[in-house]
Amino acid sequence: MARYSDQEVLIDLEIKAVDLIGSENVNDHQVITAKAQLIMVVVDRHKRVRRRKVKTVLKLSRHNDAKTQVFTEADYLLCDGCGASINLTADGQCKYCSNPIDLSKYDWTLVEIN
Ligand SMILES: [Zn+2]
Numbered sequence: 001m002a003r004y005s006d007q008e009v010l011i012d013l014e015i016k017a018v019d020l021i022g023s024e025n026v027n028d029h030q031v032i033t034a035k036a037q038l039i040m041v042v043v044d045r046h047k048r049v050r051r052r053k054v055k056t057v058l059k060l061s062r063h064n065d066a067k068t069q070v071f072t073e074a075d076y077l078l079c080d081g082c083g084a085s086i087n088l089t090a091d092g093q094c095k096y097c098s099n100p101i102d103l104s105k106y107d108w109t110l111v112e113i114n
Contacts, residue, residue, distance in 0.1 A: 012041035059112035063105045
């Protein structure tokens with residue numbers, strides 16, 4: 001398997017194929033395990049963009065309260081800490097008060113990649 005190393009920065013990820021191999025419920029979260037074929041687009045240490053084909057096993061998690069197929073308009077979501085509107089595509093924390101945002105309450109999140 002091609003290794004995603006410290007010397008490479010992942011800039012994009014394309015999913016080519018997914019094969020569900022497991023599903024369980026852990027601590028109020030749905031957790032699914034799937035074999036996946038990915039194309040990882042990385043910038044290597046020489047600043048060259050490379051595309052790496054990777055076969056991997058992914059683990060994805062989503063809070064049981066997350067609803068399927070609901071379009072979440074980022075502007076309508078508010079920080080639990082300070083009430084500011086939050087952007088789900090940001091760093092996983094509020095930019096005003098640094099309160100962590102649990103993205104799994106809104107959609108599937110990647111928890112493990114092997
Ligand atoms: Zn906040």
